[in-house]
Amino acid sequence: MQQLMWFRNDLRVQDNTALTAAMQAGSTLAVFLISPGQWRAHDDAPCKVDFWLRNLVALRAQLQALNVPLLIRQAEHWRDAPAVLATLCREQSIASVQVNQEYGVHETLRDREVANQLAELGVGFHSHLDQLLFQPGSILTRSGSYFQVFSQFRKVCYQRLHTALPAQVARPHVQARLTIDSDTIPTSLSDFTTPNLGIPSLWPAGEAVAQERLQRFAEEQLHAYDRQRDFPVQPGTSQLSPYLAAGVLSPRQCLHAALSCNQGEFEAGSAGAVTWINELLWREFYKHILVGFSRVSRHRAFRPTTEALPWRHAPQELAAWQQGRTGFPLIDAAMRQLLATGWMHNRLRMVVAMFLTKNLLIDWREGERFFMRHLIDGDLAANNGGWQWSASTGTDAVPWFRLFNPINQSRRFDPDGRFIRHWLPELADLDNRSIHAPAALGGLFSVANYPQPIVDLVGSRQRALQAFRDLPLLERLDD
Known part of the structure; x- marks a missing residue:
């Protein structure tokens, strides 16, 4: 046959x-x-x-x-x-x-x-089943519904992993030669611009490369992952997401690589290994949400009451955010990283998303769309889940009253300004404190081609908090 x-x-x-x-x-x-x-x-x-x-x-x-x-x-x-x-x-x-x-x-x-x-x-x-560790619909609450909180979902996943660890599939054997030849692969498509030359060198193709990167990460960086993953200037993350999104790597391969470096443990042993395996389960969680709550595939908020949020139509502020011209160095450096490499550090994805949806009060769908149009690892479930988490419209969302302050985030996770200096060379001469908030220098601040902040952080925070306070108290999660 x-x-x-x-x-x-x-x-x-x-x-x-x-x-x-x-x-x-x-x-x-x-x-x-x-x-x-x-x-x-x-x-x-x-x-x-x-x-x-x-x-x-x-x-x-x-x-x-x-x-x-x-x-x-x-x-x-x-x-x-x-x-x-x-x-x-x-x-x-x-x-x-x-x-x-x-x-x-x-x-x-x-x-x-x-x-x-x-x-x-x-x-x-x-x-x-191949893209996930567990079949959607097999990880359910006692009432038979899909989980809406990650920690509860993870607990059941741990139970399943203890009893039935997903096995890798054997490589197929060579078959008899067929008479039909392979087709030529197009090198580009007219509808999609060819990316700058730097991107293919950052993200070389092929499962041999992906496997080598996975093994190197597991052996050299995995055990420090929990301590280094939030610092964008450090090589603390796996940067395997493009290979997972395209299926050049499987989640089973990633799981088994982590387990082999952690004596087979997924909730004990190395804190770095446990933290990274939990990131694989977050990926799993958002895929299950995609199946269990189809509205998120239709550009709708997971929490329906948040559809009433008074999102602002502010095209100039949106464009400044997209171009890395907000006047907040960490935000701008992150956006320029995205535009140049097709990828953004995960901590920064949360920071820039919360800035857009809370400080600018611009609809999360604008950010979700922009990310998909630029990310080499763009994935509907993960991208949507991350954006709705940051906007407090999604499952297991950050509390609506919690807003990341981009200046504090910058001082905490890029204390020496090395990441900012790399992507914003116009700020390279500022000292390690001023580089996080150059506008605070007042009249002393004069950097060619770098803008003043486009929004007041205190006032915009209060605006966002009031917008959420005005939402109906009861949430209906029906589809």
Whole structure:
């Protein structure tokens, strides 16, 4: 029986559930659908699309070593996928299509329509758990609902990990050579600008690179992760998120790498290892939320009452935030890091998000969209979850009365101003105290091309607090 492996966000050969299942079931072809219209609709960043294309080149080489041809087909939007795949299945006499599950409203609808069209041809459609450690719907409260608080979700995950640790899938065996050849991978798409040359060098493609980075992090940095992860100038985070988002790494691989460096423990032993495993579970949590509360896939607040917040229409302030021209050095340095590298340090993602949604009182959806349009690791569940957490509209959200002060955050997590100096060289000559709040120098402050603060922190904080106080007291969490 000839199988078709449909690659999506799972661009690897090792520990790939659907690929292994396909090759165990019969001789296998692989396909990837180029869908620029859908990617634009989902605000996928040009650097993210470029990362996909570069990883496809590496994937093709890995598949060729298994004698699996990789075909490339065009499906402008996901609504075109059923017809494109049906045609391919007829041409190649495919018996079954194998995929790894994806989540979100559009992904679920796409797969349902593909399965229905293939069923009319007598072609099977088999979907596998791969992107997550646990099947959505298997981690539930006693009443049978999805968890809305991370700590409670994590507790059940720990129980499951104790009793049934997810195993990695064996690498498939080489199959007999087929007569069909792999297709050429496009190096760019006209609808997506080619990123600056620095981004591919920062984020090289291929699972060999991803595996090497994972092992180096686990062996050299994991045990200090809890102490160093909040300092953006230090290499304290794994920076593996682009590889996880594209499926070049699996969460199982990450979990097992951490466990192997922590004597098999996930809630004891090294505090750094435990903290990092908890970050993997946060990723898991937000994916489960995406399934259990579909409104977050529809640009709606998780907490419906917060839809009544009086978000401000302030295009000039939004543009200043986007361009790294707010007059608050840590905010501006973080935004410039994003624009230059396609990535932002996680602590800074929270700081800039809270500044936009609280100090500027601009709708979190503006920030969510801007991040997706620039992040190489853009992921709907994680990005939405993070933004709604910072805006106090989401699950397990930061209390609405807690606002990060960007100057205090700067002094705490970049005390010597090294991160700021790297991204804001115009401030490099300021001393270690003044660099966090140059406007406090008053008339002594004169730096060419660096703006004054666009908002008063005290007044804007009070404005945000009042906006939340005015919300209805009762929350309805129905969809």
